[in-house]
Amino acid sequence: EAGVAQSPRYKIIEKRQSVAFWCNPISGHATLYWYQQILGQGPKLLIQFQNNGVVDDSQLPKDRFSAERLKGVDSTLKIQPAKLEDSAVYLCASSLTGQRYGYTFGSGTRLTVV
Amino acid sequence: GENVEQHPSTLSVQEGDSAVIKCTYSDSASNYFPWYKQELGKRPQLIIDIRSNVGEKKDQRIAVTLNKTAKHFSLHITETQPEDSAVYFCAATLEGGYQKVTFGTGTKLQVIP
Numbered sequence: 203e204a205g206v207a208q209s210p211r212y213k214i215i216e217k218r219q220s221v222a223f224w225c226n227p228i229s230g231h232a233t234l235y236w237y238q239q240i241l242g243q244g245p246k247l248l249i250q251f252q253n254n255g256v257v258d259d260s261q262l263p264k265d266r267f268s269a270e271r272l273k274g275v276d277s278t279l280k281i282q283p284a285k286l287e288d289s290a291v292y293l294c295a296s297s298l299t300g301q302r303y304g305y306t307f308g309s310g311t312r313l314t315v316v
Numbered sequence: 317g318e319n320v321e322q323h324p325s326t327l328s329v330q331e332g333d334s335a336v337i338k339c340t341y342s343d344s345a346s347n348y349f350p351w352y353k354q355e356l357g358k359r360p361q362l363i364i365d366i367r368s369n370v371g372e373k374k375d376q377r378i379a380v381t382l383n384k385t386a387k388h389f390s391l392h393i394t395e396t397q398p399e400d401s402a403v404y405f406c407a408a409t410l411e412g413g414y415q416k417v418t419f420g421t422g423t424k425l426q427v428i429p
Contacts, residue, residue, distance in 0.1 A: 244322075244405050244419035245360065258416055293359065305417075307359040 206308035208294050214314045220282040223311045227275070227296030233257075235305070236269055236279050237293040245293055251277060284315045318343040320408050322420030329396050330428050337423045339406035340388040348411035349389050351380060354403045354422075363404075364391070367411070396427045 207226040215221050227234050232253050237245035248267065250258040253274040262269070266285070271277040281288055291312050297305030319342040329335050341349075347368040352360035366373045366380045366389065373380050377396075382389040393400055406420040 242422070244421050246419070247416065250416060307361070309359050 206294055206296050206306050208292075208308035208311055210311055211309065212312045212314075214316060215284055217286055217315050218283040220280065221284055221313060222278050222280045223292050223294075223313075225277045225279070225294030225308060227277075227294070228306060231296035231298055231305075232274070233297045233305070234271060234277050235295045235297075236277070237295065237307075238290045239293055239310070240290045248279070248292075281313075284313075286315050289313055289315045318346055318408055318416075318418040320406060320418050320420040322406050322423055324423060325421065326424045326426070328426045328428060331396060331398060333396055335393045335396055335400070335425055335427075337391045337404055337406070337425070338388060339390070339408075339420050340386075341408040341418075342387070343408070343410070344384075344387065345410050346408040348409050349380070349382060350407050350409075350417070351391050352405045352407065352419075354405065356402075360405060393425075396425075398427050398429050401425060401427045 206228055209224050213221055234251045236248040238248050239245045248262045249269045251271045254271050267281055269277060269279045291310040293310045294308040295305045320339055322339045327335055350365040351363050353363045354360040364375050364378050364380050366382050368384055371382055377394050379392045380389060403422045403424050405422050407417045409417040
């Protein structure tokens with residue numbers, strides 16, 4: 203099966219600029235996650251979607267981060283305006299609801315804010 | 317919410333030796349514990365998992381043990397090889413429905429040839 207697709211792979215922006223990331227999950231996976239992985243740390247959940255609804259966004263900095271999954275398939279994560287501390291790899295993952303085998307990560311987008 | 321602690325943060329072993337990584341979790345309701353391997357610049361990949369109804373699971377050179385009472389679980393890699401060098405993350409979750417996975421902070425394993 204095709205994996206979780208993410209784009210772009212790399213992005214360099216200046217602070218206060220805006221940036222958007224895109225994710226296309228594995229076909230049929232109703233649950234989609236966005237994680238932030240800062241260098242040297244484990245992935246931190248930003249937001250979790252079930253189809254096009256938000257299940258958990260408790261750790262999403264809502265003053266600058268937003269995400270949507272309008273049709274319940276692909277998703278976009280936006281940062282506006284970016285801060286230096288947003289430099290990280292943004293990982294998208296997807297799973298079947300109640301999947302018993304963990305879930306699959308995309309390759310991630312490495313964001314550098316200068 | 318769930319909190320997962322992982323130790324050590326770095327681990328160096330000689331090729332052929334064993335490596336052990338330990339994790340503790342806080343939420344006694346968690347019942348599924350996956351382990352991920354992340355090679356430099358690559359995505360995390362699931363390597364083994366264990367559910368709370370078993371105490372140990374093996375897959376060739378890797379094994380995971382779970383102590384529900386103490387709320388800790390461990391990854392054991394035997395006969396380590398250079399290609400085992402990577403960052404390993406443990407995680408804990410309540411499986412089923414809207415599973416939310418909490419990751420540990422990671423262990424950087426270096427296998428010295």
